[in-house]
Amino acid sequence: MSGIRAGEIRLESPLDMRATLCFIGHIESPWTDRATCPRNLRAARETGQPATLHIAPDFRPALDGITPGALLVALYWMHDARRDLLRQVPRHRPEGAGTFALRSPARPNPIGMGVVRVLEIDPTGGRLLIDAIDALDGTPLIDLKPHMALADCDGG
Amino acid sequence: MSGIRAGEIRLESPLDMRATLCFIGHIESPWTDRATCPRNLRAARETGQPATLHIAPDFRPALDGITPGALLVALYWMHDARRDLLRQVPRHRPEGAGTFALRSPARPNPIGMGVVRVLEIDPTGGRLLIDAIDALDGTPLIDLKPHMALADCDGG
Numbered sequence: 424m425s426g427i428r429a430g431e432i433r434l435e436s437p438l439d440m441r442a443t444l445c446f447i448g449h450i451e452s453p454w455t456d457r458a459t460c461p462r463n464l465r466a467a468r469e470t471g472q473p474a475t476l477h478i479a480p481d482f483r484p485a486l487d488g489i490t491p492g493a494l495l496v497a498l499y500w501m502h503d504a505r506r507d508l509l510r511q512v513p514r515h516r517p518e519g520a521g522t523f524a525l526r527s528p529a530r531p532n533p534i535g536m537g538v539v540r541v542l543e544i545d546p547t548g549g550r551l552l553i554d555a556i557d558a559l560d561g562t563p564l565i566d567l568k569p570h571m572a573l574a575d576c577d578g579g
Numbered sequence: 580m581s582g583i584r585a586g587e588i589r590l591e592s593p594l595d596m597r598a599t600l601c602f603i604g605h606i607e608s609p610w611t612d613r614a615t616c617p618r619n620l621r622a623a624r625e626t627g628q629p630a631t632l633h634i635a636p637d638f639r640p641a642l643d644g645i646t647p648g649a650l651l652v653a654l655y656w657m658h659d660a661r662r663d664l665l666r667q668v669p670r671h672r673p674e675g676a677g678t679f680a681l682r683s684p685a686r687p688n689p690i691g692m693g694v695v696r697v698l699e700i701d702p703t704g705g706r707l708l709i710d711a712i713d714a715l716d717g718t719p720l721i722d723l724k725p726h727m728a729l730a731d732c733d734g735g
Contacts, residue, residue, distance in 0.1 A: 432640045441719065442656050443596035444688050464730040478679075482687065484588045484665040487677030495679075498654075498690060500598050509640040521643030523634075523651075523723035531638065532600050532721045534654060534690070538731050563597065565688045567679035574620040575694050576732045 430519040432510035438531060446563040447485075448478040448549065450499060455560050462515075463526065464537050467557040473542060474556040476564060478549035486546040486567075493541045494570040497556070500563045504533035535562070538570050586675040588666035594687060602719040603641075604634040604705065606655060611716050618671075619682065620693050623711040629698060630712040632720060634705035642702040642723075649697045650726040653712070656719045657691050660684035691718070694726050 427433055452474040454460035461467040476497065478486060489495070508529045512519040522530050539553040583589055608630040610616035617623040632653065634642060645651070664685045668675040678686050691714055699708040 434637060436637055438601040440599035441602045442600040442658065442721075444598040444600060445594040445662075446597045447687055463727070465727075481590060481592055482665065482679075485678040485687075486680070487666055487675075488680035489677065493680075496692065498688075498692075502598070506601075509638065510643055519643075521645065522641040523638075524642070524644035524649075524725055526724055526727065530722060531603055531641075532654075534722055536652065536654075536692075536724065536731075565598075566686060566690055568682055568692065569680055571619070571621075571682065572732065575692075576728065
Protein backbone atom coordinates (compact mmCIF):
# COMPACT_ATOMS: atom_id res chain seq x y z
CA MET A 424 0.00 0.00 0.00
CA SER A 425 3.00 2.31 0.04
CA GLY A 426 3.91 2.63 -3.65
CA ILE A 427 3.21 5.82 -5.52
CA ARG A 428 2.92 6.68 -9.21
CA ALA A 429 4.72 9.45 -11.06
CA GLY A 430 2.97 12.73 -10.24
CA GLU A 431 1.57 11.50 -6.92
CA ILE A 432 2.45 13.12 -3.59
CA ARG A 433 2.55 11.35 -0.23
CA LEU A 434 2.19 12.82 3.23
CA GLU A 435 5.58 12.44 4.91
CA SER A 436 4.59 13.01 8.53
CA PRO A 437 2.32 10.65 10.49
CA LEU A 438 -1.39 11.59 10.68
CA ASP A 439 -2.19 13.33 13.94
CA MET A 440 -5.27 11.47 15.16
CA ARG A 441 -7.70 13.71 16.97
CA ALA A 442 -11.16 12.11 17.19
CA THR A 443 -12.67 8.64 17.31
CA LEU A 444 -15.50 7.01 15.39
CA CYS A 445 -17.84 4.21 16.37
CA PHE A 446 -19.38 1.88 13.81
CA ILE A 447 -23.19 1.95 13.77
CA GLY A 448 -23.52 -1.09 11.50
CA HIS A 449 -22.28 -2.32 8.18
CA ILE A 450 -23.10 -2.52 4.48
CA GLU A 451 -24.07 -5.76 2.76
CA SER A 452 -23.36 -5.28 -0.93
CA PRO A 453 -22.83 -7.51 -3.99
CA TRP A 454 -19.24 -6.24 -4.26
CA THR A 455 -16.82 -8.61 -2.58
CA ASP A 456 -13.63 -7.38 -4.20
CA ARG A 457 -12.23 -4.16 -5.59
CA ALA A 458 -12.05 -5.51 -9.13
CA THR A 459 -15.84 -5.78 -9.47
CA CYS A 460 -16.87 -2.91 -7.14
CA PRO A 461 -18.41 -0.05 -9.18
CA ARG A 462 -16.24 3.06 -9.22
CA ASN A 463 -19.06 5.35 -8.14
CA LEU A 464 -22.69 5.35 -7.10
CA ARG A 465 -23.94 6.09 -10.60
CA ALA A 466 -22.16 3.01 -11.94
CA ALA A 467 -23.51 1.00 -8.98
CA ARG A 468 -27.08 2.09 -9.86
CA GLU A 469 -26.58 1.06 -13.46
CA THR A 470 -25.98 -2.54 -12.37
CA GLY A 471 -29.56 -2.63 -10.99
CA GLN A 472 -28.28 -4.40 -7.86
CA PRO A 473 -29.68 -3.26 -4.50
CA ALA A 474 -27.81 -3.45 -1.18
CA THR A 475 -28.67 -3.66 2.52
CA LEU A 476 -27.65 -1.43 5.40
CA HIS A 477 -27.47 -3.35 8.69
CA ILE A 478 -27.76 -1.25 11.85
CA ALA A 479 -26.38 -2.68 15.12
CA PRO A 480 -29.00 -3.34 17.85
CA ASP A 481 -27.92 -0.44 20.10
CA PHE A 482 -28.53 2.10 17.32
CA ARG A 483 -31.88 0.85 15.96
CA PRO A 484 -34.00 3.38 17.92
CA ALA A 485 -32.26 6.06 15.82
CA LEU A 486 -34.06 4.77 12.68
CA ASP A 487 -37.44 6.05 13.90
CA GLY A 488 -39.05 8.17 11.18
CA ILE A 489 -37.19 6.74 8.17
CA THR A 490 -39.73 5.44 5.63
CA PRO A 491 -39.57 3.71 2.22
CA GLY A 492 -38.82 6.22 -0.51
CA ALA A 493 -36.61 8.36 1.75
CA LEU A 494 -33.34 9.61 0.32
CA LEU A 495 -30.49 9.21 2.82
CA VAL A 496 -26.87 10.27 2.97
CA ALA A 497 -24.94 7.20 4.12
CA LEU A 498 -21.43 7.78 5.48
CA TYR A 499 -19.16 4.76 5.65
CA TRP A 500 -15.60 3.96 6.63
CA MET A 501 -13.39 2.61 3.85
CA HIS A 502 -11.21 0.75 6.30
CA ASP A 503 -8.71 -0.70 3.85
CA ALA A 504 -7.98 2.51 1.96
CA ARG A 505 -4.57 4.12 2.32
CA ARG A 506 -4.54 7.50 4.07
CA ASP A 507 -1.25 9.04 3.01
CA LEU A 508 -1.90 10.19 -0.58
CA LEU A 509 -2.19 13.95 -1.07
CA ARG A 510 -2.02 13.96 -4.88
CA GLN A 511 -3.17 11.02 -6.95
CA VAL A 512 -2.99 9.84 -10.55
CA PRO A 513 -6.06 7.66 -11.07
CA ARG A 514 -6.30 5.61 -14.24
CA HIS A 515 -9.22 7.75 -15.50
CA ARG A 516 -7.35 11.02 -14.84
CA PRO A 517 -3.77 10.63 -16.02
CA GLU A 518 -2.89 14.28 -15.36
CA GLY A 519 -3.52 13.69 -11.64
CA ALA A 520 -5.21 15.88 -9.03
CA GLY A 521 -5.19 16.65 -5.34
CA THR A 522 -7.02 14.19 -3.09
CA PHE A 523 -9.60 16.84 -2.12
CA ALA A 524 -10.45 17.27 -5.82
CA LEU A 525 -11.08 13.51 -6.19
CA ARG A 526 -13.64 11.03 -4.84
CA SER A 527 -10.96 8.33 -4.46
CA PRO A 528 -11.27 6.14 -1.32
CA ALA A 529 -7.63 6.98 -0.52
CA ARG A 530 -7.81 10.14 1.62
CA PRO A 531 -6.61 11.33 5.06
CA ASN A 532 -9.97 10.29 6.54
CA PRO A 533 -11.36 7.52 4.31
CA ILE A 534 -15.03 8.44 4.70
CA GLY A 535 -17.25 7.42 1.79
CA MET A 536 -20.55 9.12 1.06
CA GLY A 537 -23.51 7.75 -0.85
CA VAL A 538 -26.92 9.32 -1.46
CA VAL A 539 -29.19 6.28 -1.46
CA ARG A 540 -32.92 5.58 -1.77
CA VAL A 541 -34.61 3.44 0.91
CA LEU A 542 -36.70 0.70 -0.76
CA GLU A 543 -37.78 -1.17 2.39
CA ILE A 544 -37.05 -0.75 6.08
CA ASP A 545 -37.27 -3.13 9.03
CA PRO A 546 -36.45 -0.89 12.02
CA THR A 547 -36.69 -3.70 14.61
CA GLY A 548 -34.33 -5.94 12.65
CA GLY A 549 -32.12 -2.96 11.77
CA ARG A 550 -32.25 -3.58 8.03
CA LEU A 551 -32.69 -1.02 5.23
CA LEU A 552 -32.88 -2.24 1.65
CA ILE A 553 -31.44 0.50 -0.58
CA ASP A 554 -31.32 0.98 -4.34
CA ALA A 555 -27.53 0.74 -4.79
CA ILE A 556 -24.16 1.39 -3.17
CA ASP A 557 -20.59 1.61 -4.44
CA ALA A 558 -19.02 0.19 -1.26
CA LEU A 559 -17.45 -3.22 -0.68
CA ASP A 560 -19.45 -5.85 1.18
CA GLY A 561 -18.79 -5.56 4.92
CA THR A 562 -17.88 -1.85 4.89
CA PRO A 563 -18.57 -0.28 8.33
CA LEU A 564 -21.29 2.39 8.50
CA ILE A 565 -20.70 5.54 10.52
CA ASP A 566 -23.78 7.74 9.92
CA LEU A 567 -27.13 8.09 8.17
CA LYS A 568 -28.69 11.51 7.55
CA PRO A 569 -31.81 12.61 5.70
CA HIS A 570 -30.85 14.11 2.32
CA MET A 571 -32.08 17.67 1.86
CA ALA A 572 -32.34 18.67 -1.79
CA LEU A 573 -32.20 22.40 -1.18
CA ALA A 574 -29.08 22.28 0.96
CA ASP A 575 -27.27 19.28 -0.54
CA CYS A 576 -27.57 19.92 -4.27
CA ASP A 577 -26.94 23.12 -6.13
CA GLY A 578 -25.42 25.03 -3.26
CA GLY A 579 -28.05 27.78 -3.50
CA MET B 580 -24.96 17.63 28.20
CA SER B 581 -26.71 14.59 29.70
CA GLY B 582 -30.32 15.78 30.12
CA ILE B 583 -33.02 14.41 27.87
CA ARG B 584 -36.51 15.62 26.95
CA ALA B 585 -39.72 13.60 27.08
CA GLY B 586 -39.79 11.31 24.04
CA GLU B 587 -36.02 11.22 23.65
CA ILE B 588 -33.98 8.02 23.88
CA ARG B 589 -30.37 7.77 25.06
CA LEU B 590 -27.81 5.11 24.28
CA GLU B 591 -27.14 3.27 27.56
CA SER B 592 -23.92 1.47 26.66
CA PRO B 593 -20.64 3.28 25.95
CA LEU B 594 -19.78 3.88 22.29
CA ASP B 595 -17.37 1.27 20.97
CA MET B 596 -14.71 3.37 19.26
CA ARG B 597 -13.28 1.69 16.19
CA ALA B 598 -11.52 4.20 13.96
CA THR B 599 -9.63 7.45 14.29
CA LEU B 600 -9.85 10.76 12.47
CA CYS B 601 -7.24 13.39 11.82
CA PHE B 602 -8.13 17.05 11.40
CA ILE B 603 -7.12 18.50 8.03
CA GLY B 604 -7.81 22.10 9.04
CA HIS B 605 -10.60 24.19 10.49
CA ILE B 606 -13.52 26.44 9.59
CA GLU B 607 -13.49 30.18 10.17
CA SER B 608 -17.11 31.30 10.30
CA PRO B 609 -19.06 34.31 11.60
CA TRP B 610 -20.82 32.02 14.14
CA THR B 611 -19.10 32.15 17.51
CA ASP B 612 -21.92 30.71 19.60
CA ARG B 613 -24.80 28.28 19.18
CA ALA B 614 -27.41 30.98 19.73
CA THR B 615 -26.54 32.83 16.52
CA CYS B 616 -25.31 29.87 14.41
CA PRO B 617 -27.79 29.18 11.54
CA ARG B 618 -29.64 25.90 11.96
CA ASN B 619 -28.79 24.69 8.47
CA LEU B 620 -26.86 25.61 5.35
CA ARG B 621 -29.84 27.19 3.66
CA ALA B 622 -30.31 29.56 6.59
CA ALA B 623 -26.56 30.26 6.58
CA ARG B 624 -26.75 31.20 2.89
CA GLU B 625 -29.63 33.54 3.55
CA THR B 626 -27.43 35.62 5.88
CA GLY B 627 -25.19 36.43 2.89
CA GLN B 628 -22.11 35.85 5.07
CA PRO B 629 -19.22 33.88 3.56
CA ALA B 630 -16.77 31.72 5.51
CA THR B 631 -13.21 30.46 5.12
CA LEU B 632 -11.83 26.92 5.16
CA HIS B 633 -8.25 26.78 6.46
CA ILE B 634 -6.23 23.73 5.42
CA ALA B 635 -3.21 22.76 7.54
CA PRO B 636 0.20 22.99 5.77
CA ASP B 637 0.71 19.21 5.48
CA PHE B 638 -2.53 18.79 3.54
CA ARG B 639 -2.29 21.72 1.10
CA PRO B 640 -0.96 19.64 -1.83
CA ALA B 641 -4.34 17.84 -1.73
CA LEU B 642 -6.07 21.06 -2.93
CA ASP B 643 -4.54 20.79 -6.40
CA GLY B 644 -7.30 21.06 -9.02
CA ILE B 645 -9.90 22.90 -6.92
CA THR B 646 -10.89 26.12 -8.70
CA PRO B 647 -13.22 29.05 -7.96
CA GLY B 648 -16.81 28.09 -8.71
CA ALA B 649 -16.31 24.46 -7.64
CA LEU B 650 -18.99 22.89 -5.48
CA LEU B 651 -17.45 20.88 -2.61
CA VAL B 652 -18.77 18.57 0.06
CA ALA B 653 -17.12 19.68 3.31
CA LEU B 654 -17.15 17.19 6.19
CA TYR B 655 -16.46 18.60 9.64
CA TRP B 656 -16.32 17.37 13.21
CA MET B 657 -18.84 18.92 15.59
CA HIS B 658 -16.59 18.35 18.56
CA ASP B 659 -18.88 19.68 21.27
CA ALA B 660 -22.01 17.77 20.24
CA ARG B 661 -23.27 14.99 22.49
CA ARG B 662 -23.08 11.49 21.01
CA ASP B 663 -25.55 9.49 23.06
CA LEU B 664 -28.96 10.58 21.70
CA LEU B 665 -30.77 7.95 19.62
CA ARG B 666 -34.15 9.69 19.48
CA GLN B 667 -34.51 13.47 19.73
CA VAL B 668 -37.24 16.03 20.20
CA PRO B 669 -35.95 19.21 18.51
CA ARG B 670 -37.88 22.42 19.04
CA HIS B 671 -38.97 22.47 15.38
CA ARG B 672 -40.19 18.87 15.51
CA PRO B 673 -42.13 18.33 18.74
CA GLU B 674 -43.21 14.80 17.81
CA GLY B 675 -39.55 13.74 17.81
CA ALA B 676 -37.63 11.42 15.49
CA GLY B 677 -34.70 9.04 15.40
CA THR B 678 -31.26 10.62 15.14
CA PHE B 679 -30.71 9.08 11.67
CA ALA B 680 -33.88 10.86 10.45
CA LEU B 681 -32.55 14.22 11.68
CA ARG B 682 -29.68 16.53 10.72
CA SER B 683 -29.04 17.43 14.38
CA PRO B 684 -25.36 17.77 15.39
CA ALA B 685 -26.03 15.30 18.23
CA ARG B 686 -25.32 11.87 16.72
CA PRO B 687 -23.12 8.82 17.44
CA ASN B 688 -20.46 10.25 15.10
CA PRO B 689 -20.94 14.03 15.04
CA ILE B 690 -19.90 14.55 11.42
CA GLY B 691 -21.43 17.60 9.77
CA MET B 692 -21.79 17.91 6.01
CA GLY B 693 -22.10 21.05 3.93
CA VAL B 694 -22.26 21.46 0.15
CA VAL B 695 -20.42 24.72 -0.38
CA ARG B 696 -19.36 26.88 -3.32
CA VAL B 697 -15.70 27.96 -3.60
CA LEU B 698 -15.48 31.72 -4.24
CA GLU B 699 -11.70 32.11 -4.04
CA ILE B 700 -8.83 29.72 -3.35
CA ASP B 701 -5.26 30.27 -2.20
CA PRO B 702 -3.75 26.76 -2.35
CA THR B 703 -0.34 27.82 -1.03
CA GLY B 704 -1.83 29.58 1.97
CA GLY B 705 -4.41 26.81 2.42
CA ARG B 706 -7.40 29.15 2.33
CA LEU B 707 -10.72 28.65 0.54
CA LEU B 708 -13.32 31.40 0.70
CA ILE B 709 -16.76 29.73 0.49
CA ASP B 710 -20.28 31.11 0.10
CA ALA B 711 -21.64 30.03 3.49
CA ILE B 712 -21.44 27.43 6.25
CA ASP B 713 -23.66 26.47 9.18
CA ALA B 714 -20.78 25.45 11.46
CA LEU B 715 -19.36 27.24 14.50
CA ASP B 716 -16.14 29.20 14.15
CA GLY B 717 -13.18 26.92 14.87
CA THR B 718 -14.92 23.67 13.87
CA PRO B 719 -12.32 21.07 12.75
CA LEU B 720 -12.44 19.94 9.11
CA ILE B 721 -12.07 16.27 8.26
CA ASP B 722 -12.58 16.03 4.47
CA LEU B 723 -13.30 17.90 1.24
CA LYS B 724 -14.72 16.11 -1.80
CA PRO B 725 -15.89 17.36 -5.20
CA HIS B 726 -19.70 17.42 -5.31
CA MET B 727 -21.15 15.31 -8.12
CA ALA B 728 -24.65 16.40 -9.09
CA LEU B 729 -25.63 13.12 -10.70
CA ALA B 730 -24.59 10.96 -7.78
CA ASP B 731 -25.27 13.31 -4.86
CA CYS B 732 -28.70 14.71 -5.67
CA ASP B 733 -31.74 12.81 -6.80
CA GLY B 734 -30.40 9.34 -6.21
CA GLY B 735 -30.89 8.40 -9.87
